[in-house]
Amino acid sequence: MAQARTSLPRTIAAHAVLIAYTLIALFPVFVILINSVKSRRAIFAHPLALPGPQSFDLIGFTTVLHQGDFLRYFENSMIVTVSSLALVLLFGAMAAFALSEYRFRGNTLMGLYLALGIMIPIRLGTVAILQMMVAGGLVNTLLALILVYTAQGLPLAVFILSEFMKTVSADLKNAGRIDGLSEYRIFFRLVLPLVRPAMATVAVFSMIPIWNDLWFPLILAPSEATKTLTLGSQVFIGQFVTNWNAVLASLSLAILPVLVLYLIFSRQLIRGITAGAVK
Amino acid sequence: MGNLKLSAVTKSFGMVDVIKGVDLEVNDGEFCVFVGPSGCGKSTLLRMIAGLEDCTSGDVLIDGARVNLTPPSKREIAMVFQSYALYPHLTVRDNMGLGLKQSGASTEEVRQSVARASAMLSLDPLLARRPAELSGGQRQRVAIGRAIVRTPKLFLFDEPLSNLDAALRVHTRIEIARLHRELSATMIYVTHDQVEAMTLADRIVVLNAGKVAQVGAPMTLYNDPDNTFVAGFIGSPQMNFLKAAALGLQAETLGIRPEHLAISREAGEFPGTISHVEHLGGETNVYIHTEPHGLLTVRLFGEHEFAVAEAVFLTPDPARRFLFDAKGDRLRE
Numbered sequence: 237m238a239q240a241r242t243s244l245p246r247t248i249a250a251h252a253v254l255i256a257y258t259l260i261a262l263f264p265v266f267v268i269l270i271n272s273v274k275s276r277r278a279i280f281a282h283p284l285a286l287p288g289p290q291s292f293d294l295i296g297f298t299t300v301l302h303q304g305d306f307l308r309y310f311e312n313s314m315i316v317t318v319s320s321l322a323l324v325l326l327f328g329a330m331a332a333f334a335l336s337e338y339r340f341r342g343n344t345l346m347g348l349y350l351a352l353g354i355m356i357p358i359r360l361g362t363v364a365i366l367q368m369m370v371a372g373g374l375v376n377t378l379l380a381l382i383l384v385y386t387a388q389g390l391p392l393a394v395f396i397l398s399e400f401m402k403t404v405s406a407d408l409k410n411a412g413r414i415d416g417l418s419e420y421r422i423f424f425r426l427v428l429p430l431v432r433p434a435m436a437t438v439a440v441f442s443m444i445p446i447w448n449d450l451w452f453p454l455i456l457a458p459s460e461a462t463k464t465l466t467l468g469s470q471v472f473i474g475q476f477v478t479n480w481n482a483v484l485a486s487l488s489l490a491i492l493p494v495l496v497l498y499l500i501f502s503r504q505l506i507r508g509i510t511a512g513a514v515k
Numbered sequence: 516m517g518n519l520k521l522s523a524v525t526k527s528f529g530m531v532d533v534i535k536g537v538d539l540e541v542n543d544g545e546f547c548v549f550v551g552p553s554g555c556g557k558s559t560l561l562r563m564i565a566g567l568e569d570c571t572s573g574d575v576l577i578d579g580a581r582v583n584l585t586p587p588s589k590r591e592i593a594m595v596f597q598s599y600a601l602y603p604h605l606t607v608r609d610n611m612g613l614g615l616k617q618s619g620a621s622t623e624e625v626r627q628s629v630a631r632a633s634a635m636l637s638l639d640p641l642l643a644r645r646p647a648e649l650s651g652g653q654r655q656r657v658a659i660g661r662a663i664v665r666t667p668k669l670f671l672f673d674e675p676l677s678n679l680d681a682a683l684r685v686h687t688r689i690e691i692a693r694l695h696r697e698l699s700a701t702m703i704y705v706t707h708d709q710v711e712a713m714t715l716a717d718r719i720v721v722l723n724a725g726k727v728a729q730v731g732a733p734m735t736l737y738n739d740p741d742n743t744f745v746a747g748f749i750g751s752p753q754m755n756f757l758k759a760a761a762l763g764l765q766a767e768t769l770g771i772r773p774e775h776l777a778i779s780r781e782a783g784e785f786p787g788t789i790s791h792v793e794h795l796g797g798e799t800n801v802y803i804h805t806e807p808h809g810l811l812t813v814r815l816f817g818e819h820e821f822a823v824a825e826a827v828f829l830t831p832d833p834a835r836r837f838l839f840d841a842k843g844d845r846l847r848e
Contacts, residue, residue, distance in 0.1 A: 407600035407673075410567050415614035416588030429604060 265491065272296050272484035279480055296485030299472075305460065306486070309468035314493060316378055316464060317446050320385035324442050325435055327386070328393025329401075333423050335394065336401040337409070347398065353391030358384070359451060369456055376459040384452050389442035400434035401427060436501040443501075447494050465490050517578065517591075517668030517701035518543045519564065524573030526559055526725075533559050535725040536573070541703060541718075546695050549705045550712040550748070551722035557705045558673055560722070564703065565671055566590050577668055588617065590669075593662035597674040599654040601646035601661075608633075608642040611661045618665075625664075632663040635694070652683045659691070663698070672704040676711060688714060709749055713737070721745050743843040746770045752800060757808045757831070759838060761785075766838035766846050773800070773814035775835035778821075783828025787811065792821050803827060 270286055271279050278291030285291070300306055335347050358365075365384060366375075374380040404427050412422040428435070453467040469490070472482040519541040526534040533556045541547045549557040562568040564575060566587035574581050582590050593614070601610050611632060612625040620628075633639050636656050646654055655675060662670055672691070676684045692715055695702055706712055712719050713733045721728040721736065721744070729736060729745045740746035746754050752773050759766040762784070777783065778801060787805035801813045801821050811829065821827075838846040 405598050405600060407596035407598045408602070410562075410565075410587075411594065411596060411600035412602075413567060414565060414587045414592065414594050416617035417613075425604065426602060 268484050268487050268491075272481070272488040274481075276481055279484075293481070296479075296481030296483075297489075299479065299482040300485045300489065303471075303482070306468065306489075308461070309463050309465045310489075310493070312378060312462055313447060313465040313490075316381045316385065317443060317493075317497075319378075319382045320389060320446050321439055321443055323382065323386040324389035324393050325439060328390050328438065329397050329428060329431070329435065330423070331390070331394045332397035332401050333427060336398045347394075350391050350394045353387075354395060358388045362451070362455060366455060374456075376457050376462050378457065378462055380456045381452055381462075381464070384456065385442075385446045385449075389438075389446070392441060393438045396438050397431060397434055400431045404430050436503075440498060440501050443497055444494065447490075519669060519701065519703070520574075520576040520579075521560075521564070522574045522576070524560075524563060524575060525571045526556070526563060526568060527571045533725050534563070534571075537722075537725075537727055539720060539727065539730070541701060543701055544699045546692075546702045546704065546715055546717045547720060548712040548716035548718070549703065549720050549722055550707065550709055551728075552748070553707055555722045556725040557707075557722045561594075561671055561673055561703060561705045564669070565592055565594050588614075591665075591667050592669045592671055593665045593667040594671040594673065595655075595658050595662050595675045597677050599646070599651075599658045599678075601654055601657060603646055605645070606642065607638065607644055607646070607649070607657050607660075610646070610657060611638075611664045614661065614665045628664045628666070629660075632660045635663060635697070636660045636690070651679055652687065655679060655687060656690075659694070663694070668701065670700055670702040672702065672706075674706055675704075676706070676708075684711075691715065709751065713749070719749075721748060723748075740770075740837065741845050743768060743770065743839050746837055746839075746845075752812045752814060754837075755808075755811045757811070761807055764838065767841040768839040768843075769831065770837040770839060771831040772835065773812040774816075775832040776811065776813045777830040777832065778803070778813045778815070779828050779830070780825075781828070783830040786826060786828050789821055789823055789825045789827060791823060794818065801827075803829065805829065 267283065271283060273294060273296070274287045274291045275293035275295065278285070278287070278293070282291075287293075331350065335343060335350075369375050369380045374383075408426055408430075409422050412426050417425070448466060449464075450466045450470070453462075453464040454470075457463070458467065465486070469483060469486040472479040472486065519539075521537050521539040523536050523538055524534060525532065525536050537560060549560060551557045559568060563570055566582065566585060570583055575583055577590060577592075601607075602613065605613065608629055611629045615625045615628055616622075629642075633642060636659060638656060638660050641649060641653060641657065646657070649657065655678075659675070675691070676687055679687060688711060691702075691704075695715075704711075704715060716733055718730060719733055719736055720730050723744050728748075729741045731739075733749075736745055736749045740749065743756065747756070747770075750772055754770050754772050755776060757769040757771065759769040762769060785805060785808075787803040789801055790804045790810065791802040793800040793802075796818070797816070799815045799817070799819045799821070801815065801819075803811050803813060805811055813829065838848060840846055
């Protein structure tokens with residue numbers, strides 16, 4: 237048995253596929269990183285070469301940090317991503333708990349209605365969203381972005397979390413009810429800690445599209461005070477001239493925060509993905 | 516104090532009727548066991564008593580007061596679950612004290628109650644641990660301790676021994692029986708295991724398909740079953756059901772327990788062929804194929820030598836036989 241499961245050719249084949257995929261996935265990131273610390277001439281002459289003594293140049297980073305209010309863009313992106321994420325997780329988990337825990341008329345329909353949001357891209361409603369934000373006086377505020385991203389993230393969050401909540405022992409919740417815990421305490425103290433891996437999965441899947449989005453910041457909050465990092469980087473891309481040093485440098489910087497957030501969630505994420513695989 | 520009255524309670528999930536009208540009274544201090552095959556509604560009935568499910572119709576009364584609309588925490592009940600259901604983030608001490616704390620008892624009261632319950636179940640060395648650091652048997656003892664702390668009117672047990680291994684099950688069973696004597700509290704216990712029911716109960720309620728099949732003391736059910744369902748469910752190995760017409764009797768079915776069916780190599784009422792023999796040391800179970808009754812079981816005490824394919828004769832003890840009509844109801848002789 238052990239032989240059959242760990243035969244050498246199989247292991248090599250599996251690793252070859254995984255390594256190939258890793259290389260393909262990391263290659264663009266690698267190119268961005270090496271070119272962000274090269275001079276403009278070196279970027280065009282040898283785009284794949286590693287930075288050497290002649291080609292090493294931090295001009296991109298200095299441009300980025302001096303031109304435009306880059307720290308503010310960073311801050312805006314962080315505020316929008318973290319707030320949206322918090323709201324998606326909170327409301328998503330609460331809705332998922334209600335759908336999985338309580339029997340009420342229209343429960344299944346409600347679940348399907350929420351799942352529909354996964355299939356219909358929110359961008360189809362851009363015009364209506366813009367009209368709503370104008371009417372509500374929310375154009376050029378971070379709140380507009382947070383609201384839109386919360387709406388965008390909720391369907392998937394509800395869908396994934398309600399499946400997970402169904403696996404939480406009913407006995408545990410009932411024990412809480414008999415001990416006189418309120419439904420809120422049952423939800424926050426008993427259920428949420430047990431679905432933490434699923435929460436991390438949802439967090440990562442929701443976080444990346446929010447951080448990288450260009451569409452809604454461009455439409456809803458293009459003012460200087462509310463620009464996000466992705467939108468801010470666009471100032472270096474002109475119709476005729478593009479400051480590649482600056483673009484690559486700002487993209488390299490933009491990787492960092494997501495990387496940090498990802499590392500925070502990743503331990504939980506792996507547990508979430510493999511949950512039920514063993515046992 | 517703690518008596519329970521169910522009057523005509525029913526429960527439906529959508530179109531499916533799970534409980535089809537149950538009337539029952541459990542007296543103060545009684546150990547009452549609900550037993551039945553899986554899906555018979557025994558757990559649902561317990562959850563209705565606890566208030567975790569609403570009654571579709573009918574009334575639940577605890578100490579004479581109608582509690583249909585009272586939330587579980589106000590019914591003065593405690594429940595022990597099959598999966599223990601300990602709070603994973605709390606220590607054993609906090610797990611046990613939480614219910615009392617929630618009901619507004621002072622810290623000192625909680626401390627004393629926890630100490631009393633923990634002494635009763637020798638949980639003292641475990642009090643500072645978390646549930647993840649306990650074995651299955653320890654967890655179930657903590658869960659029982661948590662129930663004791665609240666000094667409830669009713670103790671509800673939902674298959675508390677099903678997740679334990681055989682040796683621990685016997686041990687915990689004895690412990691529950693001891694607690695019942697010490698606390699002289701009213702206990703309602705749900706199980707699918709008729710051995711647990713027989714050994715623990717003052718009174719057994721046999722449920723079948725959402726209805727009460729029979730209520731009575733363990734030996735009443737064993738010696739005087741009302742129908743084929745109870746006769747077949749209580750007692751192990753299961754009662755033999757013979758075709759009464761083939762034996763010249765005015766009934767549909769003749770029921771005879773394996774220990775009341777005599778086996779002989781020489782002569783008897785009808786013949787058969789041995790198809791299997793189980794030697795358990797203290798007893799020997801012989802399985803015999805007969806025409807037209809099918810496979811019958813004979814239980815012999817002590818060690819006996821029988822060989823497979825041997826031809827034997829069987830004789831039911833006429834004093835211990837039960838006759839049933841076509842609907843499965845008992846015909847009293």
